[in-house]
Amino acid sequence: MKKPSLFTICFVIFILCWVFLRFFIGGVISKPIPNSVILMYMALVFIAILVHISVEDTRFREFLRPIHETLVDENRSTRRLVFAVLIPLLMCGFTYTNIAKKANPPGDPRTVHPTPPDNLMYKDIVLGTMDKAENPFRHYEKDNPEAYKSHIENGRTVYYQNCFYCHGDHLDGKGHFADALNPLPANFQDPGVLPNFSESFFFWRISKGGPGMPASGTPWNSAMPIWEDYLTQDEIWEVILFLSDYTGYKPRTFGEGH
Amino acid sequence: MCRCSSQTKKRIFLIIGFVLLGFVLFSIVPAFAQDMTDAEYRPFPMIGSRNAAWIAAQLHLLFGAFILGVPMFAVIIEFIGWKTKEERYDRMAQEFIKLCMGAFSTTALLGGVLVFILLWCYPKVMSKLSGIFGPTMIFYVVLFFGETFTLYLYSYGWDKMQGRHKGWHLFLGVLLNVWGTAIMFVSNTWLTYQTSPATQYGKLSEKAKEGWLEYTLSQNPELTRAEVLKDVTDATVTNLHNETTGEFLGTVWDAVNNFTWMPVNIHRLIGNIAFGGSIVAAYAAFRFLVAKTKEEKAHYDWMGYNGNFIALCGLIPLPFAGYWLGREIYMFNNTMGVNMMGALFSWLFIIQAVMIGILFIGANYYLWSGMGRIEGAEKYARYRPIMIAIIVICVGIWMTPRTLSSISTASEQSAMGGSNHPHLGWFGLMTAKNTVVNIVILTTFLSFLFYRRSGKHPTANWKNLGNIVISSIFFLGVVVIVVIGIVGFAVESDVRVNVLTPWQVLVALAVMVVVTIIDIFMYRKATTSGTIKWGGMTDRSQYVLILLAITFTSLMGLMGYARSGLREGWHIFGVMKDTSVDAYTPSLSSAVNMVSIIMVIFFALVGFIFWLGLWGEKKKQKAVPTMETETLAEGND
Amino acid sequence: MKTKMFAYLALLIACGFSLIVLADNHEEEDMNKLVFPKAYTAGSVANGGKISGVVKFDGEVPEKKKLVINKDQAVCDAVPKFDESLVVGDGNVLKNTIVYLMDITKGKDFDKDAKLELDQKDCRFDPHVQIVPVGAVLTVLNSDKATHNVHIFGTKKNNTSVNKQQPKTRKKMRLSREGVAKAPEGPVEVKCDIHGWMKAWIAYVPHPYFAVTNEKGEFTLENVPPGTYKLGYWHEVCGTNNKEPVAVKVEAGGELKQDFTLKIKESK
Amino acid sequence: MKIRNYTLLLVILGMFSVVPFIFAQDTADDAEEAQKVAAGKEVYEKSCAHCHGTEGRGDGSAAENLLPQPRDFTRGLYKIRSTESGQLPTDQDMFDIITEGMPGTSMPEWETALDAKERWQVVAYIKTFYEGFKESETPPKEISLKGKIPYSKESIEIGKELYTQFACYECHGDVGRGDGTSAPTLTDEWDYKSWPANLHQNWNYRGGNDIDDIYKRFVGGIAGSAMPMFEDPAFGLSIEEAKRYTQLDNKGEMTAAEEEEYTQLEDKMANAFEILDLINAGEGDEEQRKFYEESMKTFYEKSWHLANYVKSLSPEKRPEAAIGKNALRSQYVEGELPPMDDAAWDTLKESYFPLVGQIIVEPRQFNPTIDSVSVKSFYNDTEVAFLFIWDDRTHNTSEEENEDTGKTYEDAMAIQFPVKIPKGPTSPKPYFLWGGKLAVYLWQWQASAPQEITELTAKGINNATVQDVQTDIQTDSEYTNGQYRLWVKRPLETGDNKDLQLKPGVFVPIAFSVWDGANGDVETKRVISSWYSFVLEPVPSVKRFIYPPIVALLSLGLLIGLRGFVQRRNTE
Incomplete structure (x- = not known):
């Protein structure tokens, strides 16, 4: 079997991390983690992956290769077409859900440890x-x-x-x-x-x-x-x-x- | 000086003009203050008094930090260049000081503007402060004079004092740093006094002791002298004023030597080095990115590396200094401590955590990138994913807030069973944070160690044993830190603050010191296999350097907000109430906005000054020293 | 020093006091119950004596309180019902008082043929106070066209609570398994939860020398072996004389009169 | 257990030393038990004694304000058992109650606080409080769950029928909200007030709410409470016959044939009950026993149907509180807002607001009877209408003064809003208990004046004033089958600066106070909620159709641009 590309590996690791946080930590072994915290952790994961792939030029190029190919390679025109349709569609859907989403009431940010008097x-x-x-x-x-x-x-x-x-x-x-x-x-x-x-x-x-x-x-x-x-x-x-x-x-x- | 072009002369006059303007503004402090006690506050047009003072103070502070930090390592580098007889070090040091020169006048000018704003807008406060600190202000002026004078001599005498006079030139450099540090110490007294106008009775001067005693007795006629004196040695004396007459009861020293003075001094000293290094690195990165020639690229790569190295050296002990400062604040006033860590400013510390996380990740990234230009560094690459994972996990823990109430929705909170997550909530506790920050520091240190070793082969016959020892020390160190961290969950906070955390810090420091020593001996006569290809850095890593500088600047701004905001509704905490329209603590979001605005102004000004620096250089083609096979780490040993 | 001593003293007194109160409380619990001999042997009694008398009520007779019938009025409110905790007849005679011998250890056996029935008629328990021998079977009747539930309270002494629904289709229910009182105790409360006003009392007794006063306030204890006994009484609101029972001496074949005059127990 | 097995083995193998080994085993068991009891005492005194008392009499220091009262262990009465009526619970029953707690009471679940060993120790210790545990030689008889009838629509239908036949409505009310005619007078054997369960709120069932639990409560009764062990009212009849009998029974006039049929059925039942009594007394011959068993089977079958029906009354689980996405969202309608009985209300999802006793200001309510209030809302361009629904077992409109307290106890409801809507998440709300420094705006409704709403302004729970200017608020209300429905309609804007002014899209804090007169609620004694949010849900904007395509086009453009950039770079 062909070895998956670096891009795929990174993508899979990213998704696995999310699954781990969302369902394993926030489900199997503990209570659900708030989305904002997951977002924060995922940002860190993203940075970690970015650091790993970009710190060496060769690896960075290898990582970018599938993206490059999809963008310009003559043989990849079908794939290119698929993405050209898929990505705008996704963006479209994403925007729609974001706009149509019902607003939730503001949380109750409360000072847990108020300042005591003198x-x-x-x-x-x-x-x-x-x-x-x-x-x-x-x-x-x-x-x-x-x-x-x-x-x-x-x-x-x-x-x-x-x-x-x-x-x-x-x-x-x-x-x-x-x-x-x-x-x-x-x-x-x-x-x-x-x-x-x-x-x-x-x-x-x-x-x-x-x-x-x-x-x-x-x-x-x-x-x-x-x-x-x-x-x-x-x-x-x-x-x-x-x-x-x-x-x-x-x-x-x-x-x-x- | 005669060799200078007319443009350079113009520039010098400009600078001197600025300095003098600042100086004039400064010297009128006491005169102004005396007359203006009748008005308590005067409004500043458009943006309001507080914002005006805030902007001026923060900008002044940023420039000040730069001009205080840079000479410190400039002198060291100059010294290295002198001893190793390598001209490139000398060149670099001179370049640093040139950057400094431009910033110096701006600092002075901003200082003047600040004083003017303060005097105009807060006459009563200034009169009170100048009443207490009058002598120090004069001292300050003298120091400032000395600093200016020395800097000019140092900078413009650089080329002339080469060779025979180099020793004297270096002395000038040291003197410059003495002036600079003293200036900072003096100005710190004023603002630390505002935050913590108190000290322990035992540390007071005799005059203050007597004055305080008399005053206390007059306020509590039912007490006897003996009763007051009983157990008083450890007591915190918060008020050194006679509230009715307003008379200051002690000597100036009593006001100077307050709880947070020394911690702030140390914190700022280290912070300035780190900040100065990062600005220099950012400058180098900028020059690297715009450089046209290979030589230029190589030079600024090297300079950026050094700047970042210095920033890192400052960054590593910085959390410890910060911890000390925090502890002193708790000691001075528990309420203020709780305020800082648990209440008003707790979210600020989360933002701080995010920024420090960026700093550490960025610094490591830069080091790892740098290993790409060293042949033979590949063998360390296999450890990198593990180190990335460790750092990211630690940073994740470090920035996990204790209370999620303001960043989670109500249904998420009910799913968690409260505003604390049952498990992640543990990460929010101080002991967890202390543990991970120590581990991040050790990991960063390890990155540096790898960098240092890259392309070198130790010849010592005990090298295998040495590696085993070093690995076990690291391992043990981390285990001990983690164990202490876990114990920290179970003990009283008093024990944790005063015993466990210092031990954690000590362990981390000990690991670094011991490993460094072993490593130096191991690599003493190392053979080199690879060369550093200066200029071979990726553009990405240079952007990281700029990002680091930006992060540093915002961080300083935010921490300034915290330090100042801790006083809440007081000009001088517990002594003089703020009764102005601005007598409230601005919200974090408005502070972040403010800090961002200040940062933009700062970088605009810095850019302008650097541009000024480039101005004169354009004409003469710089001779860039060629890079040899040596590593820089060696030079820095 | 002085304050400390006072404090100690006060503490001591408080402790003593609370002990007394506690002890008192303990007694109070038993005060409302019947007293039974440790053991009782049943046999034939020859030439036994008879104790009889009238129980009268002393005090202002409260007005008869008509019960509020808040449901099933068609069935339950056909006959007016009154609170039966204190039923005083003409001449101030007191109904529903148990009069009994406290310390008899030997005597006659229970009347095997006696019908032990608790009827629920017009949403009222009849009789209001009933003696049930330990181990006997109680037959509960439902003469109404309504569902009742017979709720006999549990007690501390292993007589677990009984609470059985008696649908209107079930005219007769033998409380055999559950109804067998395992130990003498009582009287225990009987309630119909569906009709909250329905209330009655059952005493589980180990010997037959118990009597419940009738409308005329009369009671009779027959065939008592000669000897000296403590004569006790129990009444729902007038309480017991457990603290000072009346000593009676029964002569062979003799007839003894002993009247009682009861007052409403002072509520604490 | 292990020791016992071990000994058993030895008894079989070691033929010669039977006696000493049995002896040894007994003493070992005793010693083990004693140890367990001692350990249990320690746990009990730390974790249980504050409610149940050191002597197990249910009189711990906390007991005073609790209802239901903590169990008195000295009488051997245990409400939640898997055993038949009049029997003691099994050890497992007691263990389960400790583990899972009793919903709707102050008995918490101890699963997390005590480990299983400790819980068993406590069971051993608690049993020492009642001698009956020692004396009973035979283990208590457990209720068999054989013949369970699956949960189905048909079964629920039959169960519904049986609900009436078994006279459950006497206490639990016609539709099961605990509002039966007997409900106000129920007490337990300690003379404390007890309320029949509201069968629509199964999260408050003390002994669990799955069908098996309900079945066990039904067959075994709830000892010490008013809930009896049920007897089949049509014992000996099949389900069809029973149905027929009820039909006839409810008929005023019967034909001769019906009369005869009726008598027949009655005789059949009387006969069956006769046999039942015999069997219960341990008598009866083989034939009768057979008949009894057949009839009991029918009874158990009926009980399962009934359990299924009861299960069907409650939602699957307690509704989620109206926080976050569940917040009360008023829906926009064009034109007139629907009146209280309009079917339009059924199209809305309820928002659920849990309530608790007010225990902050005297007089306090430690034993609330009202669990929650559910709310729906509509609005149009000028007005907003709310429908508040809450369960209350009793309808108290009494305006008569109570003799002892001189107060009137009646059902009431107050809906609380801030006068000024907080600007953002950090801007303070008024104190949730009728305001403080910041004022709240209230709608007060009382059962004695069911068509009236009074507007109040309050700056504290004891500092409420009736507004001088009363806005025209339309109200309608009804009480049926243990449930109040209150309908309120008000203009969005009133022009009175003491009133709340509403705008679509703005989240408004809302809170409730509810009084149950039958539970002694009056003045500050009441049930309350903390602040929740409601919003006039804005009509979705057209933006949701405009922006997405633009974004899609932009991202496509970006992709093309990126491709161009890469291509150029490659050629360079």
Whole structure:
């Protein structure tokens, strides 16, 4: 059998990459990947192929050969005709579908980690600056494990009486109310959530909820209640302890000297 | 000078005129500032104050970066030429400085324009800053003088000071760089102070300590001196002003030595080298593309290669410097850090990732293309697809955003089960990004290593062992980096930021250093089989060089936007609020537009200056040194 | 220091208190149920005594509450129905009270011929309170031209819930397999979910010394072996006297009168 | 299991040491079981106790606001079983429930959070809460799935007939929306309110929604709830006979022949029930047993038909929420917009908006009864019409004040829009809960005034005001078979700057609040949705016919140009 041309090989590799991303990663082993991300990855694949074929002149010429032949070779007039019909037709169809496509509503680009204010507040009480305010029970972890445990237990109760409707039994953001919420509730089992923010940050987000988001956090659209209306300061700190205890992820701390 | 044509003279006068104009504008800073405190803001016609200041500042900065970066490697290359007695190096260095000369006056002029705009539009801010930094501004003027003077001596004395006086000429070059670096350090104080007007108590001068203490006590009468002093050494002192009187409580040094000053200095120093190299390379690429003769092509191929090499040298440590800067910002103010990485500017960093990806891919592409003109480089070609794959996969991870909410449709989000992809979301975390960037750097380094080795055969009898050692070091290094990266998902961010990431960087650096050393020894007495056919580069690779320069420029512009925008609604963060009409952070898209406009202006100006440079050259036919069988890498060792 | 001590003290008191409350709660659960002897041996009783009496209601007799019949009116609303949780007859006599011996361990056997029927007539359970021997078969009748479902609640003691539909075509249903109570307990609630107002009670009992008061509030326990017993009662809204049962001494062949006066149980 | 097999082998082989080995096996099993229980306790206390209580009484800290309540394990009552009525569930049943969770309740699926081993351990531990598990010697009798009747149109037809015969409508309503006349009074054995399933929303079936599941619920009942174990009302009759009987039964006047036939059938049934009771009691002779088995076969057959019918009521799966491409798109029509009962509405696809309880502001609704609202829309050059459809089991128009709370509980609906449409994706929308700093514009409708819409402006859930200028909004509504249909028509532009002004092609945020009076919904206690989008779908532009050919020609030109370029290059 004739060895396929370099052009064909590249074309096949390109398509395979797409299939891999779209159906294997985005289907068999995980959830579907958004088109824009696939597009980004495919652009990279395209660049990679382009780099590979064009970095050496001989290979570049070999790659271009079928294109050249199709364009000018006397013996390839049928093929040329086919492409001369096919490509404009494809372009025609492509343009049509693009124009006729129904517009989709704008997504909800939301600031996931809004900028916290300088001071941490509970109602009107200033608890310190965002950097410095600490969980008053955190130190028990080292110096009084019993008390620490009891605070975690309190936190557990607070969580299951208030939070789990949305954030779920397993703290994975899949509570029984979660389906109808947009954006979805935070998933504390995600390693990107707890370890990236300080306890004071969580205190702020819990106590002020969706309505307490700052202007720089717009366009916000969070169903998170203003929990300071329902919970005491201690309860909020305790529930933060519980979150980290249950998931095993520690909120961000700031090392010595800050 | 007497040998100069009349046109050259004209040019010189033009340049001096520009410089003087800039200088005059500059020197009136304090005078202006004192009188204008009554008006807080004045509008700039048509485009508004902020945009005016933005354009002027960014252009000034780009030119400044160029004129600060280029002399650094010009001197080094001149030195190499002196030691190796190869005239072509000397020629190239001189050509670099000629490029510099044209840019220098433009820089000065733009600086003047900037100061004028700032003084006109933001008198209150300028008065406040000049109140704090008065002495440094004078120092700056002195330095500027020194720089101008030295540059002229250096440039116009080039031909005269050949031979016996070469040592002195080189000294001038070094002096030029000292002036230049100092200038940058001084001007950095002003803008870093605006971003992070704070330092640790322990680092303050005695005067500032005392002043701050007094002020704190006066503000909190219930506290005693001992109470305030307790545990205060590590505290961040954010406000060195008496808010009621506006008096500055410390010495100038206290304002200078703020959190981000040094990181910005280092970051810019390295960045300038990379930027300068890439602009030089772009210039060479342009000359290559328009060159008519073989000799010319060979020369500019070689020059482009060197420019790109310098840019790469700067590019590799740049992420580490950036990481340090980021860390200091987090240290200064956590909110600002979160703002930078997670909130306001997080998308900017995705764009940055895309650009850095382009830079790395482009740089590698150029190296691989270059191997096409070396005989005997073919044996490394078989590794290329793997390296392409590694780089592309790493860049893919590097540019994968954490949150896809703004680039995915609602139904895609529901299919993913949220705005984070359950698996790709992991790529969005810092530890993944750090890991891949280290791997990309190592791969780029490997490309360079191959390039260096192309056409050479080591004669050392331990060459096989050496290769095995080098391969295992690479392998181990990558494994360690990946393992650290994976561990990074599980640890607290504090540990990750302060322990794991530095270790990753150290491992990458160690691999590069050790491998370089081994490689140098291995190839010490290498025989050469192939020759470099300078001028044999493809046109494609030259376009890549130009693309790299453009990418660099936009990148600098965007990062400038981030650094400046981090202050949000403040002129001086936490000290002086921005109450002007522009007191909001522009959106990313408007920033991108702005940066693009600035980039176009910049390249237009650069093109004009280069054209000016060509002007004088047209008449005299340049003697281009013939290329011998040596590789350049050797020369750069 | 002081605040800490107070806190500890408060904690201690709170703990004690909650223990008491918990213990109380526990008892409360049993308070509403009948009390049975651990074991009971049935045999012949010679010369047994008789206990009888009248149960009266003490307190303001609430007005009869007419049930709201919100469906199947043609069948169900033909006869007016009233809430049967508290049926007080003339002279304040209280119907549907179970009076029984709590601690009898030996005595007569159940009356084998007694008909155990629970009728559903005019969308009402009849009788409202019923005694069913453990292991017996209950026949549920459907005298209506309507579908009912017999829902006998499950209990903790292995008497699983029974919920069977009884279509109007089925006049008679023997709750044999499911209906056999495995352990004495009760009374348990019986409901028809289709007709939400239909409610009755069944007590699964291990011995025959149980009586339900009739319209006149009367009860009789016959053939009681001589001895001293605790006499208990249960009423749907008046509760039980489990805490202070009446001690009765039954003489051979003797006749004993014991009346009760019940008040509405204070709801917590 | 392995140990047991192993021992079995040894018993056969090692004839001499039978006894000690059996003994050893027993203790090994016991030890294994004990270990399992201990491990299960740990898992239970971490993952289950917060709802089901440390003692398994269903009284964990979270239980207070949950409906259905968490299972009380101490009574051995399990709703979802594959066993017959009155029996305990199999271990597999319990394992399955833990694995898959119970849709429509707060019981999540634990498949991802706990591994299979842990789930089995939990099953072992949960069984210790109820003594009955220990005492029962024989394993519970599983419902046989033999004789399953394939899902078909005919079967569904028969099932529909049986639905009435079996009196399912008493609770589930005439068409199965859970709106039966008994629905408002249903409680479970713990006296908590329970609602009959809406058979049109099978994604809320607690025990799964395939035909086998439905069949099992039907044959085995749902223990502890009002759902009984069904008895064939025409036991002993064939399906045809049963049909005939129902026919006669519904007839007012019967002829003598019919009368006789009717009596015959009744006798036949009475006889059959007699036999049924006998067999149930373990009595009856061979002939009767045979008759019983035949009749039971018919009953099971009927049950399958019924299961098929119930299955047919719901869509294949829960409709996708109206996001992205599913957004509500109002279709353009020329001329008058169709009134509520017009057949034109049937041509439109519904957009589905899931709803959740409002648990942000007191009073809160933790146990919503309304699952979703579906919307269709038309518009013309001057007006837009919406049809809102939602299922509500009860029709509450009561204007009477509740004695205890002094409030009136009635069904209501509010449709929410921003006053100003956000300019782009980054421009902020009002707070989704009736606005905040940015105001929202609302249409409020109440069941007590079914032909009226009130326009409100709100800047917060407790900060709504009736607009002074009420636009003429036409409304029509009806409640049938557990479903509300609300029709609203308004001009696109009202000229009132407090109202939303509509233009084709612009995506407009939309959100809903729905009140179910029977569920105690009043004021902020209600079900809500977050923001969704709707658009007056623009009439497709002619551009789609103009541009494509131009592009095609251009690309052809480009190709020719490229060819020319290459040719020239080759010749050079």
